[in-house]
Amino acid sequence: MKKQVFILLLFLSTLAQAQNPELFEEANNAYANEDFETAITKYEKILENGETSVAIYYNLGNAHYKLNNVASSIYYFEKALQLDPTDEDVQNNIEFARSTTVDDIPVNEETGFQKKFNSLISTFSYNTWAYLAIALSITFVILFLLYYFSRNSLQKRIFFGVAIFVFLLGGISVFFAFQQQEIQFNNQFAIIFAEEAPVKNEPSPRGEAAFSLHAGTKTRVLEDYQEWVKIELPNGTQGWIENNYLKRL
Template sequence: MKKIFLLLIVHFAFCILHSQEADWKRAEQLYADKQYVEAANAYAEMFQYGESAALYYNYANALYKSNQLGLAILNYERALRLDPMNDDIKFNLEFVNKMKTDKIESLERFFMTEWFEALGRLFTSNQWAYASIISFIAMLLLVLLYLFGKQVWMRKLSFFSAFFLLFFSVFTMVYAFQVKGHIENNPEAIVLAGTVSVKSSPDDSGTEVFVIHEGTKVNVLSTLSSWSEVRLADGNIGWLQSSTIEKI
């Protein structure tokens, strides 16, 4: 009975894998045939299985080719979240970003802050978290070695290594939280509507502060009914309709 059940599970898993593979190939074929809209739809359907950096990346490519700039940027950003070191994603995102209308000068910030954040973007929050846990455990083992080591050189080495690993563990934990906070506290969003006029207040009659266009990245600071308060890279703040943006 147990055996049959196991067999069923394996079979089911295999079926899913198989259909995933088939869907993937179908979408790829559509993309190769330059039927970008259909390819984008095919990729969009695959999100029922879950997510993956490559899936987001391909979906974004198809979207870009079918002239959906905002959605393309959104999906490149999502892909980059899952795989921050991927060269292709970074290249295409940078390329597509050149196509968008708004060229927003980012706010000049202290270079240390800049570096600190840039380093955080290299890995996902979980990667940082795992690194922290592993280095913490390694640190503890080295403490053991230091306490009960026979040779003096070994004890010295393990002492300093443990010290370094402790520091490293704290450092990576900080990043794990920093990256997490970046995603959760003021999440980034991409403008999907062609043109959005940003108001000074969450109200249609509010003064128009500035206008942003499809593909622009904003930070969502707060939400009030159907309005979101956003901040641009250049530090400007205003309110816009939440329907015009989508969080990464």
């Protein structure tokens, strides 16, 4: 039931976002004909109109991958995952794109309860958690009305018990939605777009370059200072990089 509710909400959300189906179809046809540059132009036009969806970002990522634009490919796959972290097609394709990058940076893995908790929250985007909370709230109201108007004592107990359970699930969904939103707000990420970008120990052209990053590498944004950005890599290494070397997610 939970999966069916999620699919329905995702379908309705997609319908609400896909307000220019003709342009989307033209972009898809261009992609099918291997005219990837035209496809990219049309997909980006849809984004300029303020419309977003997993499908648009996913197709943009694929089109750029076909043109060997690794950084752009990873960027749009990441944008798709922000909307739906559970999409297996996006997950698989972004791994292919990442395998072509130069930098191989180990990740400091989380352990214990925090890892399980963050993994559970990341199951859905904060929008999906919010939609789920709304659906559960509506279900709670229906169950409460059935409980209130039921004359059978057994049915009243059943409706009341299920209503309380649904209410608790709704509260958990709201909590997870806020937690996921906070995680995304406090954890700003960017993709390196320069072929080679020096990372320095201080935000200054005269600063010493500690190491270099290459196109497609994902970094966490910690701080801004004039035209410089302080970043952190998955292994915890930090440094300063010029703002024009990266593109924020």
